[in-house]
Amino acid sequence: MTESPLKITVLGCSGSYASAGGACTGFLIQSPKANVWLDAGPGTLANLQEYLDLSDLTAIVLSHEHADHWLELPVVYNAIRHYVLCDPIPVYGTHGTLSLARSMCESIEESFACEVVKDKDSLHIGDQFWQWSRTQHYVETLACRVNVANSSFLFTADTGPEWDVKSLGEDVNLVISESTFLSDREGEEILHLSARQAGLLASNANADKLVLSHLAPGEDETAHLNEARSVFDGPISLASVGKHYVV
Numbered sequence: 001m002t003e004s005p006l007k008i009t010v011l012g013c014s015g016s017y018a019s020a021g022g023a024c025t026g027f028l029i030q031s032p033k034a035n036v037w038l039d040a041g042p043g044t045l046a047n048l049q050e051y052l053d054l055s056d057l058t059a060i061v062l063s064h065e066h067a068d069h070w071l072e073l074p075v076v077y078n079a080i081r082h083y084v085l086c087d088p089i090p091v092y093g094t095h096g097t098l099s100l101a102r103s104m105c106e107s108i109e110e111s112f113a114c115e116v117v118k119d120k121d122s123l124h125i126g127d128q129f130w131q132w133s134r135t136q137h138y139v140e141t142l143a144c145r146v147n148v149a150n151s152s153f154l155f156t157a158d159t160g161p162e163w164d165v166k167s168l169g170e171d172v173n174l175v176i177s178e179s180t181f182l183s184d185r186e187g188e189e190i191l192h193l194s195a196r197q198a199g200l201l202a203s204n205a206n207a208d209k210l211v212l213s214h215l216a217p218g219e220d221e222t223a224h225l226n227e228a229r230s231v232f233d234g235p236i237s238l239a240s241v242g243k244h245y246v247v
Contacts, residue, residue, distance in 0.1 A: 034126025135159030
């Protein structure tokens with residue numbers, strides 16, 4: 001729990017595979033009445049437990065079925081089923097993600113209450129209002145926006161540059177955007193964002209602040225910041241494990 005309207009803690013932020021000492025994508029989204037784990041990439045469970053017990057989770061939200069965004073879930077399944085023994089935790093994800101989860105967790109209902117979400121869906125998780133929008137990616141992938149009172153946060157998940165961030169509204173306090181590579185690779189038409197494209201996305205969303213995440217290991221962090229700053233005027237920072245953002 002937190003007294004601030006909306007607090008985001010980075011549990012992992014490496015793209016595709018974890019960098020040394022890091023973890024793949026995952027965030028803890030906290031508000032006065034909810035603790036939500038957004039994306040359960042490999043390595044994020046250990047970091048989550050620095051902040052709260054599994055039994056204190058309100059829900060888990062998964063953006064898509066690529067392994068670096070959800071594959072900690074079967075480990076959580078075992079932890080709840082055999083050790084934590086709490087009530088099943090709600091899990092919201094795409095049809096493909098939950099199908100894979102069911103194939104790896106033989107009695108998934110013992111640990112999770114699964115619900116499919118899709119493009120344009122919305123719901124309340126505690127005092128958090130969640131909205132989803134399908135991005136431009138290789139599999140069904142959902143970006144999300146979370147509002148609590150007058151605070152707002154937007155997570156791009158994985159996407160190519162043709163996704164319209166305005167499908168989740170404008171005037172957002174904080175955008176966490178993937179920034180997988182630099183602009184010299186934009187011509188390859190990879191369905192991920194460059195740092196420059198992440199900056200443009202934040203500008204289009206009329207964001208107050210931008211956080212760059214999902215950098216591939218070995219990327220030049222200073223170059224990512226410089227490219228994003230060339231097209232976005234607000235404060236920009238790099239995600240790192242354990243970093244907190246309050247909006």
